[in-house]
Amino acid sequence: MIGGLFIYNHKGEVLISRVYRDDIGSQAADSAVFSSSGPFLGERLGGVVRRNAVDAFRVNVIHARQQVRSPVTNIARTSFFHVKRSNIWLAAVTKQNVNAAMVFEFLYKMCDVMAAYFGKISEENIKNNFVLIYELLDEILDFGYPQNSETGALKTFITQQGIKSQTKEEQSQITSQVTGQIGWRREGIKYRRNELFLDVLESVNLLMSPQGQVLSAHVSGRVVMKSYLSGMPECKFGMNDKIVIEKQGKGTADETSKSGKQSIAIDDCTFHQCVRLSKFDSERSISFIPPDGEFELMRYRTTKDIILPFRVIPLVREVGRTKLEVKVVIKSNFKPSLLAQKIEVRIPTPLNTSGVQVICMKGKAKYKASENAIVWKIKRMAGMKESQISAEIELLPTNDKKKWARPPISMNFEVPFAPSGLKVRYLKVFEPKLNYSDHDVIKWVRYIGRSGIYETRC
Amino acid sequence: MTDPKYFTTNKKREIFELKAELNNEKKEKRKEAGKKVIAAMTVGKDVSSLFPDVVNCMQTDNLELKKLVYHYLMNYDCEDPDPLIRALTVRTMGCIRVDKITEYLCEPLCKCLKDEDPYVWKTAAVCVAKLHDINAQMVEDQGFLDSLRDFIADSNPMVVANAIVALSEISESHQNSNLLDLNSQNINKLLTALNECTEWGQIFILDYDREAQSICEQVTPRLSHANSEVVLSFLELLPKDSDYYNMLLKKLAPPLVTLLSGEPEVQYITLRNINLIVQIRPETLKQEIKAFFVKCNDPIYVKLEKLDIMIRLASQVLAELKEYATEGDVDFVCKAVRAIGQCAIKVEQSAECCTKVNYVVQEAIVVIRDIFRKYPNKYESIIATLCGNLDSLDEPDARAATIWIVGECAERIDNADELLESFLEGFHDESTQVQLTLLTAIVKLFLKKPSETQELVPLTTRYSDNSDLRDRSYIYRCLLSTDPVTAKEIVLSEKPLISEETDLIEPTLLDELICHIGSLASVYHKPPNAFVEGSHGIHRKHLPIHHGSTDAGDSPVGTTTAMNLEQPQVKPSQGDLLGDLLNLDLSSPVNAPQVSSMQMGAVDLQGGGLESLLVGQSFIPSSVPATFAPSPGPAVVSSGPNDLFEFSTGIGMAPGGYVAPKAVWLPAVKAKGLEISGTFTHLQALQHMTDFAIQFNKNSFGVIPSTPLAIHTPLMPNQSIDVSLPLNTVGPVMKMEPLNNLQGAVKNNLDVFYFSWLIPLNVLFVEDGKMEHQVFLATSKDIPNENELQFQVKECHFNADTVSSKFQNNNVYTIAKRNVEGQDMLYQSLKLTNGIWILAELRIQPGNPNYTLSLKCRAPEVSQYIYQVYNSVLKN
Secondary structure, eight states, X not given: OOOEEEEEOTTOOEEEEEEOOGGGTOOOOXXXXXXXXXTTTOSOOOSSHHHHHHHHHIIIIITOSSOOOOSEEEETTEEEEEEEETXXXXXXXXXXXXXXXXXXXXXXXXXHHHHXXXXXXXXXXXXXXXXHHHHHHHHHEETTEEOOOOHHHHHHHOOTTOOOOOOHHHHHHHXXXXXXXXXXXXXXXXXXXXXXXXXXXXXXXXXXXXXXXXXXXXXXXXXXXXXXXXXXXXXXXXXXXXXXXXXXXXXXXXXXXXXXXXXXXXXXXXXXXXXXXHHHHHHXXXXXXXXXXXXXXXXXXXXXXXXXXXXXEEEEEEETTTEEEEEEEEEEOSOTTOEEEEEEEEEEOXXXXXXXXXXXXXXXXXXXXXXXXXXXXXXXEETTOEEEEEEEEEEOOOOOOSOOOOOOEEEEEEESSOTTOOOEXXXXXXXXXXXXXXXXXXXXXXXXXXXXXEXXXX | OOOTHHHHOOOTTHHHHHHHHHTOSSHXXXXXXXXXXXXXXXXXXXXXXXXXXXXXXXXXXXXXXXXXXXXXXXXXXXXXXXXXXXXXXXXXXXXXXXXXXXXXXXXXXXXXXXOSOHHHHHHHHHHHHXXXXXXXXXXXXXXXXXXXXXXXXXXXXXXXXXXXXXXXXHHHHSSSOOOSOOOHHHHHHHHHHHHHSOXXXXXXXXXXXXXXXXXXXXXXXXXXXXXXXXXXXXXXXXXXXXXXXXXXXXHHHHHHHHHTTSOHHHHHHHHHHHHHHHHHOGGGGGGGGGGGOXXXXXXXXXXXXXXXXXXXXXXXXXXXXXXXXXXXXXXXXHHHHHHHHHHHHHOGGGHHHHHXXXXXXXXXXXXXXXXXXXXXXXXXXXXXHHHHTGGGOOOHHHHHHHHHHHHHTGGGOTTHHHHHHHHHHTGGGSOHHHHHHHHHHHHHHHHHOHHHHGGGOSOGGGGOSOHHHHHHHHHHHHHHHHOHHHHHHHHTOOOOOOOSOXXXXXXXXXXXXXXXXXXXHHHHTSOGGGTSOTTTTOOOOSOOHHHHHHXXXXXOHHHHHHHHHHOOOOOOOHHHHHHHHTTOOTTSSSOOOOOOOOHHHHHHHHHTTTTOOOOOOOOOOTTSOGGGTTSOOOHHHHTOSOOOEXXXXXXSOOTTSOOOOEEEEEEEEOSSSEEEEEEEEXXXXXXXXXXXXXXXXXXXXXXXXSSOOOOOSOBOTTOOOEEEEEEESOSOBOOOSSTTEEEEEEEOSSOEEEEEEEOOGGXXXXXXXXXXXXXXXXXXXXXXXXXXXEEEEOSOOOOHHHHHXXXXXXXXXXXXXXXXXXXXXXXXXXXXXXXXXXXXXXXXXXXXXXXXXXXXXXXXXXXXXXXXXXXXXXXX
């Protein structure tokens, strides 16, 4: 399991050091002569070990001359897992053959928890909150085993004010929440107005060849629900899942053809704890008792029949050795009545760019030397439109023989529909014990499609 | 503290007095007071108001007082009404890893295990594991293990998860590794908890259950709740080698691909694991190849991994690879171009397309050479383009590859002689690799177009200081002058086919890694014991070689030592020599040249009894080309054929059962390592043997096989096969006794067989073992005299120069020679693969056949093995 956790600043100075196991310290006991062979063993540790484990990571990873070639590094039989957040390094250390994905998943979680407590993970914030961080580390890792790391639960008893005196009832409520005994919903919730919000949030990813061929595309989506419902409501969620539609189609063939509903093929999905998996497995129906407030009902991924909201058509021409002409056309590909927002096109420029002239029909375009790119921003754009930018890039002559790698043109945007084609068909609420019915619940559904990594090679 | 008098004081002002005493300046007084407090606490008095004063006393170096304070703390905190504090206490106390404190931990831990709050339980469960680490006996005695087992049935999922964690941690160091009987009842309890607990808890439970494959079916829906690590934990659990496994893998493919859109680090872990999976079941992810396309902002480690997997899934990726060849990162580009080559080798129709790629010419040419070897006479159209590029090449690899191509296709290139001549101009500045290739290419050219090449042949290599080069040109000259027809047969012989897959993981290792999927081992692609300390956390699941070491000990050590002593000068094996001459890498997993079977072994085995080891039988393998023998005596040829040693390992000789395969192991020098070929002679086995694999135990010099054992066809009864196994010295290191002992195991469809043999140390002498004169003197002074060992080499009749040249061939270099009072003194140095230097002084007295050898080394334990080498070299 995790033997220790260190946090470094960009210089490699240790900000947080928490050791859970002594073995981080123990030395290899073989004779000195035979230990030096093999690149894998790396340099030996000796002396005061904790300190040395800490140093080993700084020397071999943070200060390494070469770019990091793996997020897992083995130095002197000690494995270091690291993630980087802005210029802060988090490193988990172990001497055992641990579940590698779990360690990273834990580091991400640790970042989330810290961010939830004090915002951005920066050197200053960490220094200001180091007592809190130690307290958190004490709670979420015991003997190197991750314990409950849900921010909500943690915040009930790890506060920066110290624990207030609580009644016995409150205490047991905290402990059972922390240990996951209550689950996700308590009894006796009451709302005057029963209301629920469904957000379908998707991020669409694309890699396209210069000729407009889709090399790979996928949508990863989430259904986020905010529920303000009284009692213990039983919910049933329905969407245009291909398997469900086809199943029903067998019974009433005319209905599906009549409605002409498109269905989508979901490659993979995962659900919130509250969803009854056995039912999903047998009937593919999604039924659950929702937690109160906001939660993520499901995550999914699709790769087929994706609606690509934008098409990027690049044209790059090299005019002699000191000039490039770039023309990029973007076309919006959705219903004219819908509006895309926050559109940004990023056109990379060579490192030896000396000057850029840009002309664009819509929005604003700027050459950002520090980012080596032309950034073109358009606030709004309706469907089935197109717009164009042309730029002349002047280059300094170089004797660098290596050709410019021509990184792809990337795009950011937000559209008010789900690029996967997912549609919420229904969300039914049953609460037999209380006197409200499905019709009394006010339901809101919203679709937001955002760009993930949306790139076109040029 | 058990002193009864403390229990008798019973006054009203007591608390007040105690307070004063606790703050007394004298240590003794404070200790007394501490005892009184504990006593008062024990009889049930409330001394909690003394808390600050007691804590104050913690600042002491008096162990007894310190213990008292801890005891007080635990007692009070463990009775705190707040469960969070009770848990905190037990958690923190568990972290004070001092043996003497543990007795104080016991009682509060007992209490906590019987607490009313689940939060305290789950903390106490982990605390049991902590305590076990410090004092295992106590955990046993107190029955804490039973408490843990009881927790499995708890209704609180986290308590169950932590109890499982504690049990699995304890079982790693416990003599009874099966602490929890996984009967259906327990499994059901675990499954219930699995449904409710946190993601971490799910992993703990899944990791623990990895043996209980029956639960698979019931756990499958879990994939839909899961996070990445849960998915990978799940993989580990799958039953191996069954249809069901395949079906489940198919189900797993989508979640795995989903992981690839996660954070880069998890992507990396996933990719490393997928890399293993596609090696056993490529079809699982065939459909998903697009998920592995590289994104511009992927970190380099993700890019490289993706590329690796794409090669394995190959076929539709060429265009994509072409894109990568224009990327920025040099490593990545090179790998991409290599990948294109590998694709060409794998998928025939793509070869044509590949040969047109000339983005990164240098790497490309190396690749093209491989393509030529796979599809000779098919894509010669590229040659013209190639020849146009000659000038721009500066990498030796690329130059050598070009020369090879020119030599190989000499008959189709009109100006081949001119091209080669252009290389000859700068001959002495070239690297050895290029020189050797050029030499061979010229000979090829000569054999193909004798008329044009006359002037090229009188080569200048005679004055080269590289012995390989001299030797090779010497052989060629001899060959060409005596028998050009045979020369043609040898030099232009059919080359073995190049293999398709590269970088495949050795099957046994792959098996083991598959069992460790999700863990660090699967990320490093190394077995856990390669990076995990000693006993900690080693679950060897296949080929338990470390048990083998005891088995292998059965083979009489005395005889194997004898073998070592008789070890003569070792030269490249015949296959190796041939391969070297033709610039072919025979050591790659191609079909090794088939050396005739060794029936001799069978006879000996029967004659000499099963236990006897037959040693030092040297003979010439019959498959050595006959032309070598008559060639007029160049040293390299006459000693080329190797002496073969054979020994039966004496394992698996169950009376009346089948007879174990007999191994013949042949050590030989390769460019950088050691080569051992083995023969199996099968006597009475009724079954044929398949699925051979070999593995070595950790050894002193890190010798490991660099490729899997290449026996692809089943071995029929009474058939024998010769296989050579290239080795390298980058494996895990562990000091062995004797030092050069190498333990190994061969697995086949029948069983695993263990054996051990001794590495003759001279194969580990490296080429750069020549020390500078000054350094030699300094080092010699530097090494303490007690490290110097003296030996006698008896019955030798050479003069100093002969000796010196004899050793030179074995990478033992003479630094200086002196004549002192009629005696010749030779000062020599050599270096082992692990960087150990050995300094030797050899004293030769005229007329005295006994030489005196003094060896100096920082690691004197190697000296006697060096002596054995000296002995055998001089005796030969």
